[in-house]
Amino acid sequence: MNVRGGGDRAEDQLVSLKGTGIRRDGRWLVRGIDLSIRRGEVVTLIGPNGAGKSTTAKLAIGVLRPDEGSVARMRGLRIGYVPQKLAVDWTMPLSVRRLMRLTAPLADAEIMTALTATGIAHLLDAEVRHLSGGEFQRALLARAIARKPDLLVLDEPVQGVDFAGEAALYELIRSIRNATGCGILMISHDLHMVMAGTDTVICLNGHVCCRGTPETVSQSSDYMKLFGGSARSIAVYNHHHDHTHLPDGRVEHSDGSVTDHCHPQDGHHHDKGGHDHEGHDHPHNGDHAHQHGHNHHQSSQTGGSARA
Amino acid sequence: MLDDFFTRALLAGIGVALTAGPLGCFVVWRRMAYFGDTMAHSALLGVALSLFFQINLLLAVFGVAVLVSLLLLVLQRRQSLSADALLGILSHSTLAIGLVLVAFMTWVRIDLIAFLFGDILAVTPADIALIWGGGIVVVAALALLWRPLIASTVSEEVAEAEGMKPAQTRLFFMLLMALVIAIAMKIVGIMLITSLLIIPAATARRFSSSPEWMAVLASLIGALAVIGGLFGSLQYDTPSGPSIVVAALALFILSLLPAMRKHPAGPAASQGVR
Numbered sequence: 001m002n003v004r005g006g007g008d009r010a011e012d013q014l015v016s017l018k019g020t021g022i023r024r025d026g027r028w029l030v031r032g033i034d035l036s037i038r039r040g041e042v043v044t045l046i047g048p049n050g051a052g053k054s055t056t057a058k059l060a061i062g063v064l065r066p067d068e069g070s071v072a073r074m075r076g077l078r079i080g081y082v083p084q085k086l087a088v089d090w091t092m093p094l095s096v097r098r099l100m101r102l103t104a105p106l107a108d109a110e111i112m113t114a115l116t117a118t119g120i121a122h123l124l125d126a127e128v129r130h131l132s133g134g135e136f137q138r139a140l141l142a143r144a145i146a147r148k149p150d151l152l153v154l155d156e157p158v159q160g161v162d163f164a165g166e167a168a169l170y171e172l173i174r175s176i177r178n179a180t181g182c183g184i185l186m187i188s189h190d191l192h193m194v195m196a197g198t199d200t201v202i203c204l205n206g207h208v209c210c211r212g213t214p215e216t217v218s219q220s221s222d223y224m225k226l227f228g229g230s231a232r233s234i235a236v237y238n239h240h241h242d243h244t245h246l247p248d249g250r251v252e253h254s255d256g257s258v259t260d261h262c263h264p265q266d267g268h269h270h271d272k273g274g275h276d277h278e279g280h281d282h283p284h285n286g287d288h289a290h291q292h293g294h295n296h297h298q299s300s301q302t303g304g305s306a307r308a
Numbered sequence: 309m310l311d312d313f314f315t316r317a318l319l320a321g322i323g324v325a326l327t328a329g330p331l332g333c334f335v336v337w338r339r340m341a342y343f344g345d346t347m348a349h350s351a352l353l354g355v356a357l358s359l360f361f362q363i364n365l366l367l368a369v370f371g372v373a374v375l376v377s378l379l380l381l382v383l384q385r386r387q388s389l390s391a392d393a394l395l396g397i398l399s400h401s402t403l404a405i406g407l408v409l410v411a412f413m414t415w416v417r418i419d420l421i422a423f424l425f426g427d428i429l430a431v432t433p434a435d436i437a438l439i440w441g442g443g444i445v446v447v448a449a450l451a452l453l454w455r456p457l458i459a460s461t462v463s464e465e466v467a468e469a470e471g472m473k474p475a476q477t478r479l480f481f482m483l484l485m486a487l488v489i490a491i492a493m494k495i496v497g498i499m500l501i502t503s504l505l506i507i508p509a510a511t512a513r514r515f516s517s518s519p520e521w522m523a524v525l526a527s528l529i530g531a532l533a534v535i536g537g538l539f540g541s542l543q544y545d546t547p548s549g550p551s552i553v554v555a556a557l558a559l560f561i562l563s564l565l566p567a568m569r570k571h572p573a574g575p576a577a578s579q580g581v582r
Contacts, residue, residue, distance in 0.1 A: 061469040081469035089461055092337045093516045103459045103470040127517075153469065 012038040012122075014077055014151045014183045015060045022059060026080035029055045032068070032207050037151065037183040044186045044194050047204035053187045054084050054155050056204060060185060061153050077151060080144030082137075084155035084187070094128045096120070100143050114146035115139075117172055119165065133160030141169065145176055152176070154186045166190065170197055313429050314542065320431040320439050321534035321552065323570035324492045325504065329527030330450050331488055332505035333512070333519065334481060337461050341506050342392060343380070344398035347482075348489050348501040350376040352406030355423055359416050360409065366438070366490050373486035376402060403498075426497030426549030428538070435494060442491040446484050448522075453480055458519055496549040504530060507556040511563045533559055 014037045021031035030052035037043050037060070045053040059071055060066040061079050090096055100111045115121045118138040123131065131139060137160050144152060154173065160168045170190070174197045177184055188194060194201055194214050201208040201217040210222040217223050335344050352371045358368030376398055383394050410418060415552050419427070431439075452459070459467040460474035467474045508530035509522070516522035536559075538554030544551075 058465070058469075063465045063468045079469050079471070081466050083463060083469075086463050086466070088341065089337050091510075091513055092461065093513065093522055095518065098518055099462075102462060103455070103467060103472060147470070192499050211319055222391070 013072075014039060014074050015185070016072045017056075017066075017069065018061060018072075020059055020066045020071055021068045022055060022064055023067045028206065030059070030206055031068070031202070033059070033204075034208060035060065035202060037185055038104045039150070039183055040177060040181045041200065042177055042184045042186065042198045043200045043202060044188050044198040045202050045204055046188070046194060047209070051204040052206055053204055057153055057155055057185055057187060061151070063089075074150065078147065078149045080147045080149030080152045081159050082144050082152075084159075086140065089130050090129045095125050096123050096128060096131070096139050097125060099128055099139060100146055102143060104147060106146055110146050111142075114142040117144040118169065119144065134162055134165060137161055138165075138169070141172075148180065148182075150182055152182055152184045154184065154188075156187050156189070158188075158190070173197065173281045314538070316431050316433065316436060317428045317538055317548065318535065320436050321428055321495055321538060322531045323436065323439040323443050323532030324488075324495045325508065325534045326527045327439075327446050327488055328492060328504045329508055329525075329530050330507065330523035331484060332507075332509035332530075333487075333523045333526050334457065334461060335502070335505050336509045336513070337519075341502060342395045342399070343377070344485065344489075344502040344505055346380070346395045346402075347373045347377055347485060348493075348498050349399045350402035350406075351489055351493050351498045351501075352423060353402045353409070354406075354490075355418075356406045356409035356413070359413060359418065362370060369493060370486050370490040372402070373489050375480045412445055418579065422497070423493065424497050424499050425547060426493075426495050426500065428548045428552075430497045431494060439491050439495075442487060449480065449484055453477060454520075457481060496552055500549055500553050503553045503556065504533075507553070507560050508533060511556070511560040529559055530556065546547075558573050 015040055016036035016070040017033050020033040020035075022029050033052075033056055035043070035056065045056060047053050055064065059066055060073075061081060062073065088099075096115070097108075097111060100106055100114070112121060112124070115124060118141050120135055120138045120142065123135060123139070125153055126135075128136065128139065137158065141154070144154070151258050154175075157173070158169050161169060173184065174188070176182065186198075193210070195218070200211060202211045203216050203217055203220075209225075210217055212220070335341055346351035350372050354369030354372035355365065357363070357372065358365045361368075380391075380394060380398060383389070384391055389397075407420075410416075410420065411525055414433055422430070435557035456467060456472045456474070456477045459470075460477050464474040467477075488505075489501055492504060496504050509526040511529045512522045516525055532551050537555035540546065540549040540555060541551035
């Protein structure tokens with residue numbers, strides 16, 4: 001499964017979760033998660049809102065403790081973490097330079113290298129609260145990579161970054177993996193990244209739905225089922241939507257019937273996944289425009305049930 | 309020199325202000341102003357218990373403040389009420405219980421006003437030793453814990469993921485806060501302690517380019533407020549604790565004036581500290 005091949009040797013294993021679950025207020029946020037990340041491996045978690053992607057990442061790095069199952073981390077594992085949300089209170093005067101030294105001392109040269117890599121070297125002495133969303137995200141990414149971690153955990157690392165910047169940052173993340181051989185656990189909604197830069201995709205919906213290389217996952221029926229609706233936000237290549245996902249998770253079909261799940265025969269599911277997109281007759285840019293349109297649509301539909 | 313009550317008051321007040329500065333910054337950054345108030349109000353319960361059980365006043369106040377903050381942590385975890393409602397309950401009920409207990413102890417005569425609003429003009433050389441000794445402990449502990457404290461103030465999750473222990477850090481911070489409240493009580497009194505934590509820090513914010521610099525500035529501004537307040541109280545024969553707070557407020561308002569444009573201490577200050 002690991003396209004980079006190489007070892008299943010234990011010392012390559014950075015983190016491994018076995019049957020891990022966590023419960024809050026009597027409800028399982030995620031359960032039965034099996035997941036491991038080796039050196040040099042990029043694992044991407046995908047799944048709808050509330051699928052437990054961030055929760056799973058937090059279990060892996062020890063921010064949350066599991067209520068069942070186990071989490072094993074390599075001894076002395078050095079983690080660089082970009083959380084999904086981080087708000088610096090405006091009362092704290094914090095420059096980008098100071099943010100870079102948040103959890104460990106760092107030489108000025110190392111800071112500059114990391115900031116240059118993420119394209120914000122000119123913001124070295126800017127105050128964090130004056131940064132735009134995309135700039136702040138770049139600063140957080142720079143901070144995480146400057147630590148030279150064994151494991152980089154990126155929870156939607158490019159949120160708020162402009163479109164051209166997104167591709168560059170994903171390229172950067174790939175190059176960091178290639179240069180340092182660190183493992184990367186990423187949560188991403190970007191199918192391009194999932195397809196192009198990931199060794200293993202894990203599809204979550206409270207549990208592991210399916211997993212494998214991007215190619216195998218995008219063809220799996222579980223993925224089809226899960227992303228029948230949510231895939232509108234990421235399924236760049238499908239354009240025939242003949243059913244609607246209701247806020248409660250049920251599905252309304254074009255004939256007016258309502259079911260708990262999408263049917264495999266529901267329109268766009270018959271479109272093949274990303275694997276044959278080369279033959280697609282839509283121009284590339286048009287695809288993205290389409291994707292964004294659906295993002296808005298999707299969030300207005302599922303906003304009520306969104307949770308971290 | 310220590311013979312003069314006014315000099316003693318100055319020394320004690322400045323000692324408290326220097327200690328309160330950095331701690332007050334964290335209170336502001338972590339939005340714990342009401343939390344600080346609650347701990348301070350619970351100090352009166354500590355006073356009552358110390359009188360009742362004939363134990364050391366400082367120890368009793370410190371102990372009750374720690375207990376109240378632990379109780380708050382436990383209650384917050386159950387999430388039955390919002391944090392500010394819980395704080396309101398704890399804050400005023402501990403104060404009220406303290407007042408009631410004091411009233412019950414008809415055999416002791418204490419000057420309630422001195423506890424509520426401070427009695428800085430009555431500090432003894434022993435008090436000064438305690439304030440400066442305790443202050444050095446607090447500032448040294450803050451310096452040691454500085455990086456984890458800042459990191460977990462920015463993000464507990466990042467701090468935890470990257471090998472720190474934010475839960476421990478938070479506990480240490482609460483202990484330090486309880487200690488400062490215990491030693492500062494005599495200077496500005498239970499009702500006004502949090503103002504000495506918050507107002508200088510809020511004043512320092514506009515002139516600071518880094519958290520470190522803001523902590524230093526808050527100390528200096530607090531000391532300035534103590535000096536101004538004490539001289540003002542001498543001049544106009546006003547109560548000294550409230551006068552110090554009024555002086556702090558005056559500095560804060562001054563800092564808001566447009567003429568006092570942001571004048572950061574320069575990047576050098578922020579670079580100096582890693």
